[in-house]
Amino acid sequence: MAKKDSGFIEPNSPEVTAQGRVTFRIHAPKATSVSLGPIGDLASIGIGVGMPFRKGTDGVWTLTLQRVPPGAHRYQFNVDGLTILDPRNPRTSESNEHAWSLVHVPGAPWMEPGPDTPRGSVSALPYWSQVRGRFRRLHVYTPPGYDGGRGRFPVLYLLHGAFDSDHSWSTVGRAADILDTLIAAGAVRPMVVVMPHGHVGPFQLGMPMWGEFEPEFLKDILPFVESRFRIQAHRRGRALAGLSMGGGHTLNLGFTQTDLFSHLGVFSSGIFDPKGLPHLTEAPIAEFERRHRMVLSSPSRRRGFPELWFATGRRDFLLSVTRSTVDFLRKHDFPVTYHETEGGHTWDRWRDYLRQFLPLLFPKGT
DSSP states (O other): OOBOTTSOBOOOOSEEOTTSOEEEEEEOTTOSOEEEOSSSHHHHTTSSTTOBOEEOTTSEEEEEESSOOSEEEEEOEEETTEEEOOTTOOOEEEETTEEEEEEEEOOOGGGOOOTTSOOOEEEEEEEEETTTTEEEEEEEEEOTTTTTOOSOBOEEEEEOOTTOOTTTTTTTTOHHHHHHHHHHTTSSOOOEEEEEOOOSSOOOTTSOOSSSHHHHIIIIIHHHHHHHSOBOOSGGGEEEEEETHHHHHHHHHHHHOTTTOSEEEEESOOSOOTTOTTOOSSHHHHHHHHHTHHHHTOHHHHHTSOEEEEEEETTOTTHHHHHHHHHHHHHTTOOEEEEEESSOSSHHHHHHHHHHHGGGSSOTTO
16 A cells, blocks of 8 residues: 555555455545446456445445456446546556456466466557558567567467457457467467457447458558568468457458468357347348358368357357357358357456467467
8 A cells, every 4th residue: 555645545456365355445535435337347247236335434445346256357436426447556458449447366377377487578559551541559469589589470360349449358358368378388389469459430339340340451450460570471370360349350351351361260259230239130141141152152162261160158148149150151061160158248258268269270280
């Protein structure tokens, strides 16, 4: 705790124990009510939704949550109706047009590098988008030894969901920690991971979710990355994966650019109406089939098609979309690997899907 000139000691927040107990604190002596925000990663897994804090005689409000699952969780405070970040926590995560406080709870060794684990790095880079006519941003993970080494690395393009941004996979998604741990264990090849921003503006239900990102990916992002980083600029050295909206981007790019990627990973997603999530009907599959008829009907193209890997939780609201997409692709004789897991449409699932997907990429000898 930090001490002020008045003698008051600023509260520590969040305070996390090895047993998963998390205590939030905020000094707000004039506030009449403080609660944990009703949305965020903790709320999405049913923990602490709108729970009230208790006020102490020193004006510090406190809330303790028991047995929070391991991983990174985004949260906000609600103080007298105003949503704010935790003022004592410098760790944050951006979503699309929003910011969150971020807490990490230990207990999952596969995303917790040890003191002797070689570490990669994550950079935030601006690039000029010819398609958008303005500067845009992406995040790039480079593996341990990249900066001082030589040679070219395979690359995974990793896409986010509708309520996230290019900052999300490297913060709440803990992609760098997962990669560092798996690379150190020899479970995956060292690779570069590119995390672009999939939105062209603020997201709202009813707006198009794709059709605008894909041209920018091909015309701006791909050339920028391949000119800036030592990566393998061929099909066997590229993979593409995304969650939710990013899974839709993955399918659209994968089926229009069949010679670009060796693997496609689709997390909690499938073929659904790009005008908004409530439109979960059979019509999007019919439209997808019409647009990609040549690929779907060609045995030779199917044989050379990227490996398809899907995973969705049994409580995910897009489960039926994933199932119908997998059935549709199998009907057209595409060999699809599909994992149906516990859980819902949440980051604890997507981090685990990334852990499962990464070892499949870029096998030695390719």
